[in-house]
Amino acid sequence: MKFGNQTVVSGFILLGLTDDPDLQLVIFSIFLSMYLLTTLGNLLIILATRSDSHLHTPMYFFLSGLSFNDIFLVTCTIPKMLVNMQAHDQKITYVGCLTQVCFVIMCVGMENCLLAVMAYDRYVAICHPLRYRVIMSPCICILLVAFSVMGSLVNALVNSLMVLHLSFCTDFVIPHYFCELTELIKLACSNTLIDNILIYISCGIFGGVPLSGIILSYSQIVSTVLRMSSKEGRYKAFSTCGSHLSVVFIFYGTGFGVYISSTVTESSRKPAVASVLYSVVPQMMNPFIYSLRNRDMKEALKKLISRILSPL
Template sequence: MEAENHTGLSQFLLLGLSEDPEIQPIFLGLFLSMYLIAVLGNLLIILAVGSDAHLHTPMYFFLCNLSFVDICFISTTIPKMLVNIQAQKKYLSYIACLAQVYIFNTFIGVDNFLLTIMAYDRYVAICHPLNYTVIMNPRLCVLLVLMSWIIMFWVSLIHVLLMKRLAFSTGTEIPHFFCELAQLLKVASSNTLVNNIFLYMATALLGILPLTGILFSYSQIVSSLMKMSSSPGKYKAFSTCGSHLCVVSLFYGTGFGVYLSSAVTHSHQGSMVASVMYTVVTPMLNPFIYSLRNKDVKGALGRLLSRVTSGPSWMDDLRTKRKLRSLKQMF
């Protein structure tokens, strides 16, 4: 095939999960259901935390941000894949592909940072409870989240700028259901040495270092729990970390699964299955993990749902109060 630069290349061909036309309707229904569950579940977490004053704490502030990022994260890839399955078209323009790479890497990086920040929050809460409100003040919480976004904006931008230097063959096929950076580098026609070096450096700095921070935080947490004499205190402290540990295990387990399956088996199908786990399954399960294992979140969800179901009566009470207020002003 003839190699072209980005100015001559119009679109990529996404091979998708399967080319069997009989399986396509199954994939359409399955991924649409998973996408809707993920979006609705994370949206409920945000609404529940926002509507309950008892949950306006650093831990739930970070949880809201994690749910928001998960919604954006899964919306980067799945809607386009569903449209492609429905329309029987698997082409994606060059610009759209680069945009997907940029947005996807930004969200997955912020997700990674948020999990690290949440681990640090639990470390401060358990190991330094008396100074928790002083250390985890609102300014620091906002600054940590903001810095996560800024770092990933720039890292993703460098990835895209390096991608624009590469040449691709006409009609390039990507053995995936979305434009993943590692897969794009494999199908490029020009030298990708610089891209791979930066990819490995970014993965090491933004992947291994945060994971090391999480492991250090939990090593200190376990050490503090072992020194506690009260069994109820140990259980309560560990229960606040259980949900986060499940999410961390799911996120890093599926993430490493993608690269291990790609490096060991060299199977595109295995890599795609692992990618489905961390792009779809993880954002879908996170709300269930936090709601089922957390009494405060379950209570907030229950109050939110009861408030929604009693919406008409609540509105009537509000109108009555407004009428009484207006009457008082008149007299």
């Protein structure tokens, strides 16, 4: 592909998290462990919700979607990083980089949408319990997930395809362990105004709107719970939201942490290190949060694991 200065972009260089060769093996081992834990943990959540009929409810349907999305997100970034470290080759092709950008944007958008949908599900369950089965019917649940997928996919394609009009001069080095859209745009030597405006719009729609929905849902939940006369009822209501709230705090807390660190730091590597907090850590922690804080999930996982180990 040729640009204005006749420079052919065949690929980019991913600097990763460190140049220190002594730390490469440590980082490789840590990320491999995190990837395996994330994949195995979320896969167990999916299998447990599918195998136990007691978990065939909207809440666990959305949780299965979240787990699948988390597996896909870490698979988009970590394996390529591990392969590069093992091969001592930091290159990624131009097409591979754009593909990675597209998938990461889609998965992060899906994460936001699914967390908002799960908050709405808890709002309906607590504030309108008698109408819960009608409002959260199987058809509505599938439509909510479908709209989340389609919206996130369209957003990802638009942002990724906009990169195609950019011209890259001679600097093809990305100070990151995966192709991150903002870092890629910084390398362009052409006008990036439209791309940056598009990023802000996307963040507002797929970040601000879901977060506002979560806050609104939980404000209504808290108001309803505080009006309950029974302490046992209040405890049960809050306990059903505990796991989801923990996931929300981790995901958005780390996301805001990455944004703050990127604005105050002068090091090009620190944003890359900080991005691990929103693109890996929440996805790894989600299965543990739901399995440790949810009694039904605990029982379902015990049955699943015993069923898997019984032939052995």
